[in-house]
Amino acid sequence: MNKPDNPDDALQRLVGDYADMLFRIALVQLKNWHDAEDVVQRVFIELYETWPDFASEEHRKAWLIRVTIHRCKDCQKSAWKQRSVPLNEDVLGIDFEISDITRAVLKLSAKDRQVILLQAYLGYTIREIAAITGQTPPAVATRLHRARKKLKRDIDFPDL
């Protein structure tokens, strides 16, 4: 997949296809609506400026997720944002009551939230998560195990 003939139309389509998914990833990571939206915007800026050569649509999706995770890390490292955001729906910016499981996931550390989201929500395997996050598969497996253990303390989280 090379740079499209009409990048503007392609961008519009990709925002329509992926913005919600990337936004969910960023929101769960950052727990702040506005910061998550900023991250999604940055990801599409990077995509538009580089148009990497993807072998398939799956590769493009994985690239977008990987860049989103990295931009979330940048955002968390930013001196301006180096503080914990209290957990409530107002800060998240959502207008519905979240379930206990979602609340429990949001209470996990950022790294734990990341692997749980990639496996439970996006259905990636440990090997795929390792490729996306830049960790080794054993490290991902260990983190998943610990994250699920923490979740089971609060709720009945299933083995995947």
Add this chain to the structure above:
Amino acid sequence: MELEMLKNDLQRIRLGDEAKHCIVQTVLGREGIREPEKPRHVLWLATAASLLAILVVGVSLLFLLPGLRDRFGLAAGPADFFADRYFALIELDGSAYVHQGNGTLHRLDGTGPLREIGRLKTGQLLSDGQDLFYAQGRRAYQVAPDLTGRTRLLREAETIELDDVTSAFVLYHFGNHDRYTLFDRQTGEKRPLFPDTEAKRYTFQDGFGDVAVFVHAAADNEERLVAVRLSDGQETELAAGPIRGRAVISDGNVYFTRTGEPVDRTYDRARELWFVGFDGTGLSQLDLSGIPYDSIRAIAASGRELVIAADENVLSHQGKIYRYDPKDGTFVLLQDRVGLIDRLFATEHYYSFYDLGIGDVAGKAFVGPVRD
């Protein structure tokens, strides 16, 4: 079942059409400003010829006049803007030190051009007013501003991040704002700043002398702003209630932002600027009605004044950067047409920011004098 509930919750989270449209417009608008469409085939020859001519003249000058090399090095590139984002802005003896995200350290003297002085592989940089301090993994180092004489200050079993350096202490923490610890620079002793039960409840904001300001989040998520004396750990409550953004210290006061009445509930952003004395007295809200703004993107302290990045239009990330004097309420416009401010720092004589937005300086970092 539980898993389905998680998925259902996540599926209900959506960016609105307006937000998606805004993202597309921002990306395209940014590209338009950065790289306007040009008839490439027509310009190609002219560009190549110009570059060749400049190269020949430049190389000739450098070889003919070796003394020009240094000056050429100083003058290379734009005077104020550079392409990478940065992690820190420090002022030492009237010079600004800018640490970029790619690890290079630059110096700016007055209004002169930025000059690269070396590399530091770290994500943060602090100063006690004389030397530079930084952490690399589990270790913290001290080095002279010219990057000579590096000494290791301390080593821990886990990765650390530095928060503040005073003449007496180095304040650092582990993990995600966990176990804030004081390193005594005279004796080399380390001690936790807070008791174990409270070790994860504080988030460092800013420090000045023997005082550090933190946000404390209680078990019920109730937040309060506190000042902690490093020498004896005495804590003073400065303000109760949620603190949105970052608190900074200026002229014996702590300035911080609060959400206030949001323009749109999906944008939980700061609209109010408050200040309070170190002793917790004089809590007041400042009047920012002198400028048009939807929200306060970032604040930084510059001497007795503040540098404020204000969003005028949250949806399109358009705003301005001002210098604000809290004493008389006056604003001085520092930078017009900025967009998505990623980082904002200020010292007594300089300020710097990185803009990811759509304005004239989009995608660039800036450092320059904060006053004429």
